[in-house]
Amino acid sequence: MAPERPLLEVNDLRTYFFTSLGTVRAVDGLSFSVPLQRIVGIVGESGCGKSVAARSILGIIPPPGRVVSGSMHFDGDQGLLDLAALDPHDEVYRKTRGKEISMIFQEPMSALSPVHTVGDQLVEALMLYDEQLTKEDARDRCIGLLRQVGIPSPETLIDAYIFELSGGMRQRVLVAMAISGEPKLLIADEPTTAIDVTIQAKVLDLLRHLHEEKRMSMLFITHNMGVIAELAHEVIVMYLGTVAEQGSVNDIFDNPQHPYTQALLESIPGIGVEPKTTLQAIEGSVPDPYRRPPGCPFSNRCPSFKAGTCDAALPPLYRVSESQTARCFLLEGNEVVAEAAPPPEVSADG
Numbered sequence: 001m002a003p004e005r006p007l008l009e010v011n012d013l014r015t016y017f018f019t020s021l022g023t024v025r026a027v028d029g030l031s032f033s034v035p036l037q038r039i040v041g042i043v044g045e046s047g048c049g050k051s052v053a054a055r056s057i058l059g060i061i062p063p064p065g066r067v068v069s070g071s072m073h074f075d076g077d078q079g080l081l082d083l084a085a086l087d088p089h090d091e092v093y094r095k096t097r098g099k100e101i102s103m104i105f106q107e108p109m110s111a112l113s114p115v116h117t118v119g120d121q122l123v124e125a126l127m128l129y130d131e132q133l134t135k136e137d138a139r140d141r142c143i144g145l146l147r148q149v150g151i152p153s154p155e156t157l158i159d160a161y162i163f164e165l166s167g168g169m170r171q172r173v174l175v176a177m178a179i180s181g182e183p184k185l186l187i188a189d190e191p192t193t194a195i196d197v198t199i200q201a202k203v204l205d206l207l208r209h210l211h212e213e214k215r216m217s218m219l220f221i222t223h224n225m226g227v228i229a230e231l232a233h234e235v236i237v238m239y240l241g242t243v244a245e246q247g248s249v250n251d252i253f254d255n256p257q258h259p260y261t262q263a264l265l266e267s268i269p270g271i272g273v274e275p276k277t278t279l280q281a282i283e284g285s286v287p288d289p290y291r292r293p294p295g296c297p298f299s300n301r302c303p304s305f306k307a308g309t310c311d312a313a314l315p316p317l318y319r320v321s322e323s324q325t326a327r328c329f330l331l332e333g334n335e336v337v338a339e340a341a342p343p344p345e346v347s348a349d350g
Helices: 050-058 091-096 118-129 135-148 167-179 197-214 225-231 249-254 259-266
Strands: 008-019 022-034 039-043 065-076 079-082 101-104 185-189 217-222 234-239 242-248 317-321 324-326 336-338
Touching: 008 050, 022 039, 022 050, 022 065, 022 217, 022 242, 039 050, 039 225, 050 065, 050 101, 050 185, 050 217, 101 167, 118 135, 118 167, 135 167, 167 197, 185 197, 197 217, 197 225, 217 225, 225 249, 234 249, 234 259, 242 249, 242 259, 242 317
Parallel strands: 039 217, 039 234, 101 185, 185 217
Antiparallel strands: 008 022, 008 065, 065 079, 234 242, 242 324, 317 324, 317 336
């Protein structure tokens, strides 16, 4: 039997920002897939291109950025679409964005309008997805959505403004808006960053419940490896715009192969660790996007750095197992899944 086609398949995606200081390769040869009814986690430090990748899928990259090459095949109601080949303002893209692919943004205070009530914003979204819906019916459905995401007294809160709500409540309103069109793919961009730990746990439980109930696929973006371990089925470790390692959650946590993945895991505090033990930190920081290191993007921070190898060329993607791959010269001798492709010659004018 042929394997089931993934809901989303991203291949060699490159999203660049053309500035007066130079070109920022925010997403630089990113490839991954999101299977049907699975949760895929993307993890990495700030500045690794996680949010830009999500915005590329939705076609909402602000100028001076744009997708310069690659493909993003989405298997939706309108057939198999290559989102990278569509104009973001195209009617087909507009019908896909929001309804079939939706997103929970990182910061509710900037994602929601402060001058419109919760109900006004939710009703507008619902009526865009279903033109036959009356305003009264849309309001009733919104109350049901707010109740579904665990908001108490939704009949009252629907007329509130977001500045009257707590951080956790705002995040739940964002979740309600994201699932209002019953999407096939939900992208959650660090949805627990701006809220405290106890509310984080409730939001994660809510997302897990929605995934199971609606049987939707999910792309969950975070810098928190603990959240990935709890929620995801498959993991993508990103560094400087590309995939460093990917595999099942068991592969990544039980058998990490890339030095960056290993460093991320070693920096997590553990329950059984002796008190006052100093946490292992990753030396250095993500490079300045205008001054990328030659060769492997992690070479200037890697404890296993080999001069003349790691700084000479981009490593290919090696197979570790049937479900795990990593981009590191330490795996030389393993099967090569994909050779590293050089960045395309592009300009701000296209």
